[in-house]
Amino acid sequence: MRIVEQKVLAKLVQCCLADSEIIAPVESEGRLYFQLLDPEQGLVELVWPEVGDSAPPEDPLTVNSIKEFFFPRRQELYEQRPEGIIPRTAPIEQKRLLLFARPCETRALTILDRVFLGETQDDFYKSARQNTTVVGLHCLRPDRYCFCTSLGGGPFGTEGMDLSLTPIAGERFLVTPVSEKGEALLASLSGQEAGEAEQKALEILRNNAEAAIRRRIQLPEPKTMAEYFTSEYWKEVSRACIACGICSYLCPTCHCFDIVDEGYLRLRCWDTCSSDTFTRMAAGEDHRKQKHTRYRQRIYHKFSYFKENFDTHSCVGCGRCTRHCPVKIDIVEIVNGIGGLAAGGGKP
Amino acid sequence: MSGNSKNGRKLKIVGFLCNWCSYAGADLAGVSRLQYPEEIRIIRVPCSGRINPLLVLKCFQEGADGVLVSGCHPGDCHYQDGNLYARRRMLLLRSLLTYFGIDERRFHMSWVSASEGKKWAETVRRLVEDVKAADAEAKEGIPVW
Amino acid sequence: MVTGTIAALQKTAADLLVKKTVDLVIGYGQSPLGDIVPLFIRKAEEAERLQWNRHCTYNLVRYLTDREVIGPAGVGPEDRKADAQSKDTAAGKVAVVVKGCDLKSLVVLQSESQVRRDRLTVIGLPCPGVTDKGGRLLAKCESCPPEAYNPREGLCDLVVGAPVDETGGRPVRDGSFQEIEEIDALEATERRELWDRYFSRCLRCYACRNVCPLCYCKECVFDQHDPRWVSPAAGVATNRAFHLIRAYHLAGRCVDCGECERACPVGIPLRRINRKVAKVVEESFHFQAGLDPEAKSPLVLFSSEDPEEFIE
Numbered sequence: 001m002r003i004v005e006q007k008v009l010a011k012l013v014q015c016c017l018a019d020s021e022i023i024a025p026v027e028s029e030g031r032l033y034f035q036l037l038d039p040e041q042g043l044v045e046l047v048w049p050e051v052g053d054s055a056p057p058e059d060p061l062t063v064n065s066i067k068e069f070f071f072p073r074r075q076e077l078y079e080q081r082p083e084g085i086i087p088r089t090a091p092i093e094q095k096r097l098l099l100f101a102r103p104c105e106t107r108a109l110t111i112l113d114r115v116f117l118g119e120t121q122d123d124f125y126k127s128a129r130q131n132t133t134v135v136g137l138h139c140l141r142p143d144r145y146c147f148c149t150s151l152g153g154g155p156f157g158t159e160g161m162d163l164s165l166t167p168i169a170g171e172r173f174l175v176t177p178v179s180e181k182g183e184a185l186l187a188s189l190s191g192q193e194a195g196e197a198e199q200k201a202l203e204i205l206r207n208n209a210e211a212a213i214r215r216r217i218q219l220p221e222p223k224t225m226a227e228y229f230t231s232e233y234w235k236e237v238s239r240a241c242i243a244c245g246i247c248s249y250l251c252p253t254c255h256c257f258d259i260v261d262e263g264y265l266r267l268r269c270w271d272t273c274s275s276d277t278f279t280r281m282a283a284g285e286d287h288r289k290q291k292h293t294r295y296r297q298r299i300y301h302k303f304s305y306f307k308e309n310f311d312t313h314s315c316v317g318c319g320r321c322t323r324h325c326p327v328k329i330d331i332v333e334i335v336n337g338i339g340g341l342a343a344g345g346g347k348p
Numbered sequence: 349m350s351g352n353s354k355n356g357r358k359l360k361i362v363g364f365l366c367n368w369c370s371y372a373g374a375d376l377a378g379v380s381r382l383q384y385p386e387e388i389r390i391i392r393v394p395c396s397g398r399i400n401p402l403l404v405l406k407c408f409q410e411g412a413d414g415v416l417v418s419g420c421h422p423g424d425c426h427y428q429d430g431n432l433y434a435r436r437r438m439l440l441l442r443s444l445l446t447y448f449g450i451d452e453r454r455f456h457m458s459w460v461s462a463s464e465g466k467k468w469a470e471t472v473r474r475l476v477e478d479v480k481a482a483d484a485e486a487k488e489g490i491p492v493w
Numbered sequence: 494m495v496t497g498t499i500a501a502l503q504k505t506a507a508d509l510l511v512k513k514t515v516d517l518v519i520g521y522g523q524s525p526l527g528d529i530v531p532l533f534i535r536k537a538e539e540a541e542r543l544q545w546n547r548h549c550t551y552n553l554v555r556y557l558t559d560r561e562v563i564g565p566a567g568v569g570p571e572d573r574k575a576d577a578q579s580k581d582t583a584a585g586k587v588a589v590v591v592k593g594c595d596l597k598s599l600v601v602l603q604s605e606s607q608v609r610r611d612r613l614t615v616i617g618l619p620c621p622g623v624t625d626k627g628g629r630l631l632a633k634c635e636s637c638p639p640e641a642y643n644p645r646e647g648l649c650d651l652v653v654g655a656p657v658d659e660t661g662g663r664p665v666r667d668g669s670f671q672e673i674e675e676i677d678a679l680e681a682t683e684r685r686e687l688w689d690r691y692f693s694r695c696l697r698c699y700a701c702r703n704v705c706p707l708c709y710c711k712e713c714v715f716d717q718h719d720p721r722w723v724s725p726a727a728g729v730a731t732n733r734a735f736h737l738i739r740a741y742h743l744a745g746r747c748v749d750c751g752e753c754e755r756a757c758p759v760g761i762p763l764r765r766i767n768r769k770v771a772k773v774v775e776e777s778f779h780f781q782a783g784l785d786p787e788a789k790s791p792l793v794l795f796s797s798e799d800p801e802e803f804i805e
């Protein structure tokens with residue numbers, strides 16, 4: 001572990017601008033977004049984490065997750081012209097540096113890997129993963145929506161990262177390599193090697209961050225979930241839902257997509273099971289016309305079916321779904337309620 | 349008389365003409381051998397009031413450089429008042445198009461009666477000039493829609 | 494005092510349920526995480542969960558066209574049939590809590606026959622303006638005309654809470670269309686850049702559409718695939734079409750409740766689009782939405798005086 005000053009890191013990132021694309025949090029009208037930095041602007045737009053008394057009481061989190069840099073929201077595939085097929089997408093060859101990704105969304109990459117690098121490999125996704133160095137940022141002050149700890153993650157997790165950064169006072173970071181790519185990057189970052197004092201400090205920061213996470217999800221067994229599939233519970237809990245796509249689109253693990261033709265162009269775009277056209281079929285048949293069946297589907301996919309198929313829940317506890325839901329549907333309360341139903345001896 | 353865009357590509361302009369007045373007016377222009385730009389592609393509709401603004405937007409999305417809606421003069425509509433609804437609709441559509449930075453020269457509306465063959469030709473000529481001007485002033489790399 | 498209002502509201506709701514005037518009360522509640530949420534209660538004992546404070550931003554009128562929420566209180570033929578067969582006097586009767594802005598959207602729904610007013614109990618709450626999490630008054634509240642601070646008695650069935658002073662309080666901007674005029678004054682290319690920047694952020698999540706009380710079409714134009722008017726895939730061009738068309742469909746109907754802008758996760762200033770349309774409608778067709786339940790939408794009307802300078 002090395003202590004690296006922010007200005008040293010900044011210098012490295014500046015150098016990387018020459019031959020890499022840089023993806024980092026950028027502020028716009030009071031909100032934070034992961035964006036590709038404009039090489040002409042340089043690091044001007046990049047938002048550095050703040051530590052200390054002047055820092056906000058909760059870590060400001062980006063609206064979007066890093067998912068879209070591996071699974072774009074709009075990906076033009078090819079054109080089908082009379083003269084032949086003209087490809088419009090190619091594997092990524094440009095190196096990319098992704099800065100300040102949070103442990104929840106880097107962990108989400110390992111979950112997306114199960115989908116896009118499974119039996120059938122998505123070439124674009126694969127090249128994006130291979131050519132991106134993920135520099136993660138630990139969370140010192142998780143907000144009340146975070147619940148990563150009850151899903152196998154944590155504010156100081158490193159799954160999916162190449163290099164992890166823990167911000168500390170004095171505009172410095174504790175930097176730890178996680179992968180070979182990370183080691184390579186670390187080689188260009190000069191700084192003092194961390195000693196016992198720093199290790200202790202890290203432990204304290206980690207414990208504080210983990211303790212700050214009060215929100216806990218109690219994951220029911222898929223078997224229990226199966227019993228409550230037809231319960232009226234789903235109508236109750238989804239009543240306020242407006243069936244938009246915010247939770248799915250901001251979720252770092254949601255990965256459903258649609259294939260759409262625009263003239264000659266065929267492209268892939270994000271889709272959401274919340275939408276009432278998601279399961280619409282050619283003859284107009286749609287077996288999830290009712291809102292509560294769609295909300296139920298979302299929960300079951302993430303916490304039952306995906307778990308059964310891939311042995312991991314399709315959720316990393318980032319909290320975006322609740323944080324940005326226009327009506328504050330609380331996924332944790334809803335999932336915990338299933339256990340409550342069962343415990344209360346509720347009829348399925 | 350031809351309208352080519354900046355890079356030499358042929359302009360695509362769609363005209364929605366009401367059957368009873370404007371289409372007849374355009375026909376009159378034809379039989380009178382009046383010259384007007386060939387870039388206009390005419391779609392005949394029963395009445396300007398039939399035109400859903402969505403149709404105009406569809407044209408732009410599909411690559412039209414300009415769109416024209418042409419109907420009977422107020423008071424002369426074959427269906428009494430279709431053109432009066434169209435007037436309100438297109439005013440609103442035009443405001444929104446302009447608000448989003450689409451060059452207002454690309455969307456025209458006209459009243460052309462069955463006897464106004466000359467006016468028809470002039471209308472199309474003016475439209476094509478406007479679209480060419482809009483093209484010429486358009487920023488590099490910014491598509492029409 | 495707000496606490497007095499909450500108690501009165503809770504009592505009102507409980508009474509309505511006990512007396513079987515309604516079988517559902519739609520109001521504001523609080524989640525375990527401390528957020529205000531829409532609350533749907535059917536039993537008098539649940540009335541104590543009702544809340545009222547400066548964070549009650551939602552427009553609950555949105556749920557009056559959601560059949561899965563209001564059940565047989567709706568306007569569908571199946572609901573009217575159910576009515577005739579029902580012996581329960583409370584069945585299919587709904588109470589809803591509204592602020593001044595929300596009430597305007599209900600007025601539009603009434604004018605479009607999308608609610609059965611006789612099955613609704615409208616509970617109006619005088620509103621001093623709602624705030625964001627940081628305690629800042631929402632921009633829409635700054636443009637709220639003083640007459641809307643207190644829900645109009647003729648339009649509500651009940652009003653709960655002390656009236657808000659119409660003369661003092663929040664700053665009212667002079668010329669509520671000033672922001673729009675500033676955008677109108679830009680060069681076309683600047684406007685194009687401005688809006689394209691926002692449209693490139695749009696995810697097509699449809700939160701703006703789905704949260705809107707007036708976007709109630711069972712089959713939305715954007716869900717039609719034959720004909721398909723706009724590609725469902727996000728992209729600057731398709732997003733521009735989406736926002737233009739949605740604003741157009743709200744012409745003379747949008748009451749500026751501001752929910753769309755609040756719901757947008759990527760901060761698109763949607764009110765600046767809807768208010769542009771409202772400006773055109775007001776200046777060219779002399780109409781304002783949400784004031785008269787008998788009013789007809791300006792787009793189903795015309796006038797011999799309608800402007801036609803833009804027509805050759």
